[in-house]
Amino acid sequence: MRKVEFIDLPNLDKARKRQRIPQTIEFHFNPTKEAVEYFKGKKYFIRTYGCQANIRDEETMCGILNEFGMLKTDNEKECDLAILNTCAVRENAEDKVFGQIGEFKNIKEKNKNVILMICGCMIEQKHIIDKILDLFPFVDIMFGTHNIKDIVLLLSNFIKTHTRYIDVSSYEGDIVEDLPVSRLETYKAFVNITYGCDKFCTYCIVPYTRGKERSRSEEEILKECKELESKGYKEITLLGQNVDAYGKDLKNGSTFAGLLDKVASLNIPRIRFLTSYPSDFKDDVIDVMKKHKNIMKFIHLPVQSGSNMILRAMARRYTKEEYLDLIDRIKTKIPEMEFSTDIIVGFPNETYEEFLDTIDLVKKVHYTSAFTFIYSPRVGTPAAKLIDNVTYDEKVKRFKELVKALEVDFTNIANSMIGKTYEVLVEEVSKKNKDLLSGYTENNKVVHFKGDKSLIGNLIKVKITESHVYSLFGEIVNE
Ligand code: 5AD
Numbered sequence: 001m002r003k004v005e006f007i008d009l010p011n012l013d014k015a016r017k018r019q020r021i022p023q024t025i026e027f028h029f030n031p032t033k034e035a036v037e038y039f040k041g042k043k044y045f046i047r048t049y050g051c052q053a054n055i056r057d058e059e060t061m062c063g064i065l066n067e068f069g070m071l072k073t074d075n076e077k078e079c080d081l082a083i084l085n086t087c088a089v090r091e092n093a094e095d096k097v098f099g100q101i102g103e104f105k106n107i108k109e110k111n112k113n114v115i116l117m118i119c120g121c122m123i124e125q126k127h128i129i130d131k132i133l134d135l136f137p138f139v140d141i142m143f144g145t146h147n148i149k150d151i152v153l154l155l156s157n158f159i160k161t162h163t164r165y166i167d168v169s170s171y172e173g174d175i176v177e178d179l180p181v182s183r184l185e186t187y188k189a190f191v192n193i194t195y196g197c198d199k200f201c202t203y204c205i206v207p208y209t210r211g212k213e214r215s216r217s218e219e220e221i222l223k224e225c226k227e228l229e230s231k232g233y234k235e236i237t238l239l240g241q242n243v244d245a246y247g248k249d250l251k252n253g254s255t256f257a258g259l260l261d262k263v264a265s266l267n268i269p270r271i272r273f274l275t276s277y278p279s280d281f282k283d284d285v286i287d288v289m290k291k292h293k294n295i296m297k298f299i300h301l302p303v304q305s306g307s308n309m310i311l312r313a314m315a316r317r318y319t320k321e322e323y324l325d326l327i328d329r330i331k332t333k334i335p336e337m338e339f340s341t342d343i344i345v346g347f348p349n350e351t352y353e354e355f356l357d358t359i360d361l362v363k364k365v366h367y368t369s370a371f372t373f374i375y376s377p378r379v380g381t382p383a384a385k386l387i388d389n390v391t392y393d394e395k396v397k398r399f400k401e402l403v404k405a406l407e408v409d410f411t412n413i414a415n416s417m418i419g420k421t422y423e424v425l426v427e428e429v430s431k432k433n434k435d436l437l438s439g440y441t442e443n444n445k446v447v448h449f450k451g452d453k454s455l456i457g458n459l460i461k462v463k464i465t466e467s468h469v470y471s472l473f474g475e476i477v478n479e
C-alpha cells in the first residue's frame with residue numbers, strides 16, 4: 001500500500017460554521033524548481049462535471065497549470081496529469097465520476113507516471129474520500145474546492161514523495177484574487193461575484209462544499225469585466241450561488257443592483273447573471289435591467305416547488321404566492337421578460353396534491369426553459385434524515401408529468417418565435433450536424449443555422465424558420 005498523507009480532511013460540521021470573517025488573499029505562483037522542470041511541456045487533461053462555478057474553477061486550474069508550462073489535451077489517453085473536477089449536487093453526478101475514475105485504472109496501468117487528481121464538491125465529503133481510498137488506490141491526489149490555489153504545492157510535493165495526498169479544508173472559505181485564468185471561450189465568460197451560500201436549503205450540499213457566502217469587491221469584479229471588454233468579449237455572466245445576496249457581507253453599501261448597473265455600463269453587448277434567489281431578488285434589480293439594453297431580458301429564477309408545505313420543508317424563504325407576485329412585478333415593469341427555473345420533484349413525503357401545486361405554478365409562469373430534478377438525498381443535509389414515504393416509481397411518474405406540463409410552454413414560446421428575427425451569439429459548429437452552426441438567443445434558446453465557421457464568437461441576426469421543443473432552426477439575415 002502506498003503512503004497516504006492527510007493534510008486536511010473534510011468535516012461537514014466545520015463546513016456548516018459561519019463564524020470567521022473570510023479574508024481576501026492574493027495568489028502567488030510559487031512552485032519548486034524541480035516541479036517547473038518536471039511539468040514543462042507535459043500534458044494535462046481535465047474533465048469538469050456540474051455547474052458554472054465548477055467550469056470557472058476549471059479555468060483557474062488551467063491558468064495555473066499553463067503557468068507551469070503544461071499543455072492542455074482533450075485526449076485522456078495521452079495525458080501526464082488528469083484532473084476530475086467533480087459535482088456533488090445529486091447522486092447521478094457522483095456515479096458518473098466513479099465510472100470515470102474506474103476508466104483511469106486502465107490508463108494508469110499502461111503508464112504508471114500519469115498523475116490522477118480528483119477535486120471539486122464531491123471531495124468535500126468524508127464518505128466519498130473513504131470510498132475512493134478504498135476502491136481506487138491509484139488515485140494520487142484529492143483536494144477540495146477551497147484548495148485550488150494549493151494545486152501547485154500538491155504537485156510539487158507529489159513528484160518528490162509519491163505520497164497520496166488528501167487536502168480538503170472545511171471552513172468558511174476566503175476570496176483568492178489574482179489567480180491565473182485560462183478561459184475556455186474567447187467570446188463569452190463567467191465572472192464570479194460571490195462564492196459560497198448561506199441559505200442551507202435542506203436538500204442541498206452546496207453550502208457545505210463551497211463555504212460561506214462572500215462577495216468579491218466591486219473593484220476586482222469591474223477590473224475583470226473591463227479586461228474582458230478590452231479583449232472583445234461579447235457576453236459576461238455574473239456568477240454566484242445567490243447573486244442577489246451580493247454585497248451584504250461587504251458592509252460598504254454595495255448591492256447587486258449597483259454592481260449590475262456598473263457592469264452593464266461597460267461596452268459589453270450581453271450581460272447575464274446566475275443564480276437568483278426569489279426572496280432576495282429586489283425591485284432595484286428590475287429597474288437596472290430595464291435601464292440597460294445589454295442586460296438580457298431572461299432570468300433564471302429557481303422555484304424548486306409550487307407547494308408552500310414543501311417550500312417550508314426545503315427551508316426556501318418564500319411562498320408560492322410571493323414567487324408569483326415577484327414574477328408579476330418583473331413582468332409589469334418589463335413585459336418581454338422570460339424565465340427559466342429549477343424544480344425538484346419527489347422531495348421526501350411530497351403528496352400528489354403538493355406536486356399538483358407545482359404543476360399549477362408552472363402553468364401560471366409560462367417558463368421558457370427549466371431544469372427538472374428528482375430529489376436525491378445528500379449525506380449530512382437535514383432532508384436526508386427524513387423518512388420518505390414516496391416510492392421512486394411515483395417520483396419518476398411525477399417527474400414525467402412535470403416535464404410534459406413544462407413542454408407545453410416551451411413549445412408555445414418556441415412556436416411564437418417562428419418568422420421573427422433574433423440576435424444570436426454564434427457559439428460552435430452544431431454537435432449533431434457539421435453543416436450547421438449553433439448559437440443562443442437572448443432568451444437562451446439554441447438556434448441552428450447555415451453559416452461560415454468564421455462567424456463563431458459573433459453576434460448576428462437569425463430569422464427563425466422552424467421550432468422544436470428544445471431547439472430552433474433559422475437562417476442568417478444580412479442587413
Ligand atoms: N436533489 C435534487 N436536486 C437538487 N438540487 C440541489 N440539490 C438537490 C438534491 N439534493 C437542484 C436544485 C438546484 C439545482 C442546481 O440543483 O434545483 O437549484
Ligand code: SF4
Binds near residue numbers: 198200242
Ligand atoms: Fe443550494 Fe439553496 Fe444555496 Fe441554491 S440557495 S446553492 S439550492 S442552499
